[in-house]
Amino acid sequence: MSSSAIDVLVVGGGPAGMAAGIAFGRGGLRTLVCERGPLPADKPCGEGVMPTGLQYLERLGVSAFLNQNHTRPFTGVHYLSTAGAGASARFAEGPGQGIRRTELSRAFCERARKIDGLEVRPRTPVTLGARGPDGAEAWLDGRRVTARLIVGADGFRSEVRRWAGLQGVCPRRRRFAVQQHFRCQPWSEYVEVHWAEDAEVYVTPCGREEVGVAVLWAAEKKKSVGGQRLMASMLSRFPRLSASLQGAEPSAEARAIGPMHQVARSPVSDGVALVGDASGYLDAITGEGISLALAQVQALYDSIGSWMLSNSSAPSARELQGYSRRISGMVRQHQRITRLVLFLSRNPRLAERAIRGLARQPELFRWLLSANMGAVSAASFPRLEVMRLATALVLG
């Protein structure tokens, strides 16, 4: 791209950034995606893409580039407590898919290559400068570029969010995660979520011979013991899972990440829109960040794409309000369910009762999964089942 004036500069080449690049690029806008690390990119993640997320990948034209050797369908979610309770539900929307992050990123890159007007640059950190009515200036590789719209897709520690003055106040209770892959045949058709007193772990089948294991816990600080020892010490709290993983060799290094909860005051400002984790992140416990990020990108493109084509200035915060409105409902609904699950994680005895209650009411569990991924509205909640579950929680 020789011109230093472009329409859209996307900061970050994760799922949100690549999806934004594809959406705006194929919409006819001069678009540049800059990723500070190498591509394909990796990241500690549970790697379970929900059925709604798969639909967005299909619409973006990414699914066709996925190598099925590095993916694995899963039919729903299975909760297990260390005390022996278990409940499972299948998605009403069809299967989800465990997809290795490197594979997802590779497929995004392949798809992006087919789009004229879209350039993707790995190993290119972006430094943002002044903003004006015609756009913002950015520095990359020592070169100055101006862009009418900056899409902040730079993850939950977003620098774009800070630069745009959108950083919110983060809570004191902090949760961390450690993630690792193991070489073994996936033993379940579900994403398994194991609950212990002070941590949860979820296991995602993500290939013919691979599972991903992500442990989440609350703490003042990220534990200082290195990834490998941290994972081993965390897994010792989950005897059932440890038994399933017996003999399975790690296929990659363990990596820790956090604190996860990050807050944005708003997803928009003059000439800036935040998508994916950059727009705020609550927790990985309900595992649908990728799907939510893709839904946000679709909402952003739908609300500003045609405006960008028919105008030559930068969109103001007012012009971007449509995006903000479109995503507020979906984010609120997902965060309500995540907060509910986090509440249970802080109250292990209630969690145990909730799992037993959900085992008796798979339809309610299924509805919760649908609501979490935004496939049904929270207003459609099944009242009778919720009352039954509430009774089970109170009476045990």
Ligand SMILES: Cc1cc2nc3c(=O)[nH]c(=O)nc-3n(C[C@H](O)[C@H](O)[C@H](O)COP(=O)(O)OP(=O)(O)OC[C@H]3O[C@@H](n4cnc5c(N)ncnc54)[C@H](O)[C@@H]3O)c2cc1C
């Ligand atoms: C432990 C854990 C488990 C999870 N499990 C699941 C799951 O099972 N399913 C699911 O859907 N979601 C899961 N998530 C959430 C999911 O990982 C995120 O929601 C998703 O990665 C968001 O994508 P993103 O593109 O917004 O951010 P990221 O994937 O974080 O990508 C941001 C990118 O921006 C780049 N970047 C940062 N700063 C700059 C800069 N200045 N210039 C250029 N590039 C920059 C980074 O290098 C990075 O590649 C999990 C998260 C965690 C922590």
